[in-house]
Amino acid sequence: MEAESYEERGYPKRANLIREKLKRIRKDNFQTKNPEPVFIPTNSDLPATNNGSLSFLNGTWELGFRYLSQNAGFRSGKEWALDDGRVAFQAGTPYFPRSPMGYQNIRTLPYQMEWEGARKNSDTFSPRISFLHSSKKWGFEYVYFQFYTTRNFFSFGDFGGLQTGFQTDRFFSADHKIVVQILEEYSHNKRFVWEFGLRLGSLSTNSAQHSQSLGQTGIFRDSIQYVAPSTGFKFVHQFFESYSYELGGDMFLTPIGNLKYRRDSFTSLGGVSRFGGERTSADEVYSLFSEKSIPTTVIGLNLLAQLNWAPFQNHKFQLGLQSIQYNWRANETDPPGLRALNPESYLAAVRDYYLSSAFYEADGGKDRPTRSYGISNLYFGYTYVY
Template sequence: MRFFFVSHSVFCLVLFIACPVLEAQETKATEMELEAESYEERGYPKKASLIREKLKRIRKENFQIKNPEPVYIPENKDKPATKNGNGTLEFWNGSFEVGFRFLRQNADFRSGKEWALDDDRVAFQAGTPYFPRSPMGYQNIRSLPYQVEWEETRKNSNHLAPRISYRHNSKKWGWEYSYMQFFTSRNYFSFGEIGGFQSGFQTDRFFSADHKLVVQVFEEYSHNKGFVWEFGFRVGSLRTNSSQNSQSLGQTGLFRDTIQYVAPSTGFKFVHQFFENTSYELGGDLFFTPVGNLKYRRDSFTSLGGMSRFSGERTSVEEVYSLFSEKRIDTSILGLNLMAQLNWTPFPHHKFHLGLQSIQYTWRANETDLPGLRAINPESYLAGVRDYYLSSAFYEADGGKDRPLRSYNIANLYVGYTYAF
């Protein structure tokens, strides 16, 4: 207690002596300011300038810290691609995230009428009941017996999907690019009794790719909740390659179609950080375009003595023809993408993801124009005309409004990793 009393007394004594000295010097400085202003008013600017220089020195001695701490300058301050030397990479006044997602995908296809017997008009126009249509492709009608069938479908697909995003230092806007692809296959075997024992095989290969580029607008709702608005484009394609063969019927066919589109996209996400290093995202996006395009080609070959695709008769000559779209067919594409994602950041710069995603593509082609037709002989040309008439019932190629929509849905369960610069 005694030591504390002595220290307190010394501090008060120093303060008692220092305050009057500082007050006297500040009084003198005020008098010098008035004197300088007087000289300026009387037209002596040089004399006033000299007085102001003395005034600066007095106030510098009164108020400047005697022993200032040195300003700390990090060693890596002048190195490129760093922000204030803290090791956070920065380009274009913002930060980047680069990563990938491992997608475990499962697909479901829907394509309207698949069997000739599903609709009376189709059954009547097609004239034969024994060919189902694959739900994957577009121009993929076949002539295969259907009394007994066996289908092997690989609807799952595993892919790595890259992603890169940028966020401005203002935390108000950024952009994101992501890529997703899907592949599936379908093998179809059938057996039947049509003028003797018959068998057939068809295989389908479907591939889709989707590029998404959007500008993001960030909006904070509270310290740990926020919204993200997305505006941009999707560029993608849907492609099918199919083939069918029946040695007993003497038939072979190749079917290819491709849909391409560029669609405006808009989306929304809700982000909630509920622990220090954990957050989740809920949201989705919608894209639509009426100006997608479809191109298809169907090549058919029936060997001499093989079974005609339109009746139980045997052919007297080989029939080889090709039906194809002479110009791109206008196609409307509607897509809906929904997602839920959990984010975990156990270490600085390293972020892990676990998520669910469902994306559905619905499309309709307006095939009002007649296809191109190439044939090896008159009999083949006639067979191609009959083939187009037969398929128009399945594909509603008359341009009517009752044309069924075709769609497929991809459900993803994915894990991901992102390095945050």
């Protein structure tokens, strides 16, 4: 009312000063000078993540990698025709050194003396992205895992004179793990983590063999691809202030994987046939391949033990042991596609398919072992916690 009185008498500046004074008084009266501290849950740093200052999508993000020092072991069932008398009789010759890596990979190489150089280990990086909701009840994780190895095989023997042969294998596998995590708190420093999601992966082999003395050359390629539901479990225990460990694993199973292969073979004129030891009367050039994908069942098991250390804000280190096992069965019930240079090559291709089926047709089925390979690795990891 005082400000309005000054305006009516022609003093607008005096009225504005009074109004500004009133605004300052109201602001001081209605705004507290001692706000309450923001409440932080006691389990906000479980496990030892030392959460950073940046939080978006109402949760905490972790971005990191693992450096893997890996070693692998392969099991292919019967690696030689001599392991099975029926196969040796059907093939008509006892020397079929078989690589444990490739799928369609029989050879004709002398085996009396042999030398094998196998690089069964590899060093790779594995990126990892995870998200933990602020409620500490759920999150998700993505991990990319890969492995590669090589194998070189040299053999020689006396078969109508000194014969030598060489073969090499290149194996590569890749695996994408995408899971949703459900967290269940057991106590203030212990909890269980359940995982549900998908595994998307592939196993690939590229092999080649050559014997100049026998006049033979072959190239063998196969690839398995799969999408599988995955489920897992982890136990997390925090001890001291910045340490925790994780124990657990996951597994996946799918009957709808698919396998494709291709086998190309060349035997020069006068070379030694891969079937019975006789000399060829014409060049034999042919290719056997899967005209459509072969149904394949893939089973995987992953076990993990990991120690976490968070010495600084936003930074976390891991040291872990991991073991992964892949098993697969493929049922090659349909005949392959066939391309041949001439009638002699066509007959050789048919014979090759018949002989190789003793090893591979219905592989992993009745009376046949499952193909498998396992990877064990010691890894070091680093994660930046947002």
